[in-house]
Amino acid sequence: MPKxxxxxxxxxxxxxxxxxxxxxxxxxxxxxxSLDFKGKKPGRGAxxxxxxxxxxxxxxxxxxxxxxxxxxxxxxxxxxxxxxKTGEEQNG
Numbered sequence: 001m002p003k004x005x006x007x008x009x010x011x012x013x014x015x016x017x018x019x020x021x022x023x024x025x026x027x028x029x030x031x032x033x034s035l036d037f038k039g040k041k042p043g044r045g046a047x048x049x050x051x052x053x054x055x056x057x058x059x060x061x062x063x064x065x066x067x068x069x070x071x072x073x074x075x076x077x078x079x080x081x082x083x084x085k086t087g088e089e090q091n092g
Contacts, residue, residue, distance in 0.1 A: 008047040011063035012054025022047040023087070025080065027068045033076050035083040044068055052084060 006019040024036040028043040036045065046067035048054050058064050059077050 010049045010054055011046050011067055012048050012051075012057035012061075015049075017049070019047070021049070023050050023084065025064060025067075027070070031070070033064075033068070033072060033080070035080060035087060037087050050084065050087075052081060055080060055084060 007016045008019045008022055009016050010022060011025075019039070024039050024041075024045045024047055025033065026036045026041045026043045026045045027033050028041065034041070039045075044067070046064055048058055055077070065072055
């Protein structure tokens with residue numbers, strides 16, 4: 001019997017993809033929002049494709065605010081975009 005592959009939905013493009021293909025955005029219990037490339041950080045998670053366009057869509061539709069039930073300041077999105085760029089360089 002094949003092993004079950006966990007699927008998650010990207011908050012930007014709303015497509016179901018394998019969990020390993022997506023980047024987890026996590027809000028820690030202290031309220032700090034960051035990218036979780038390993039998927040191990042504690043806190044509430046939402047998933048986004050490793051594509052800056054998906055992050056822009058999520059920002060426009062306020063999908064992360066809904067996922068975390070909290071308002072996110074613009075600096076958070078800028079930091080996420082920066083982390084996404086550096087994460088791509090490290091992983092790719």
